[in-house]
Amino acid sequence: MQHVLQHKILDILANCHDMTVATVRPDGAPQATVVSFVHDGMLIYFGCGATSQKAANITHEPRVSVAMTMPYAGWNEITGLSLAAEATEVTDPGELNNVMSMINARFPQASEIEVPPDVAMKVFRLRPTVISVLDYTKGFGHTDLVSVEADAIAESLDSMRHHWLAST
Secondary structure, three states, X not given: OOHHHHHHHHHHHHHOOEEEEEEXXXXXXXXXXXXXXXXXXXXXXXXXXXXXXXXXXHHHOOEEEEEEEOOOOOHHHOEEEEEEEEEEEOOOHHHHHHHHHHHHHHOHHHHHOOOOOOOOEEEEEEEEEEEXXXXXXHOOOOEEEEEOOHHHHHHHOOOOOOHHHHHO
16 A cells, blocks of 8 residues: 555544444445544444444444545545445454553543443444545545555554454
8 A cells, every 4th residue: 555545544544533334234225323433553443332233234244334534624625534344343352452442542531431231332343445535635526545455454553463453
């Protein structure tokens, strides 16, 4: 991957706090939901209720689409990402701890949220496979399409100690 585009992708991920994740319902209908997220390099993480429709959709079909835009004052400043990804439930305790640390660092208010004891949560890891980088600063509707290989994911991680990368 071109390093300029990789840096642009990482900058957008760092400056967006919410994304729209689109899943497919078992009946084939699309479902789009806004969620907050954290990321480690180009690996994206979000949580949701274990019994939510979104979690059921991902269990049925792990391919998802994501869209996000950075805040902008005018249309000629629009930058964002649209991507296809494989969603995997995070079950490794070390990875879950890492994700919770990222959530607490990025969203300090998360520690104030009390999740009822009877509400189970799931955390999902999104591994992008194709990313469209939208950059109107280069002209109206300008996009660069990037195919994401495992080595690009690996080189984008904040730490190379992630043993769970082998399973992505």
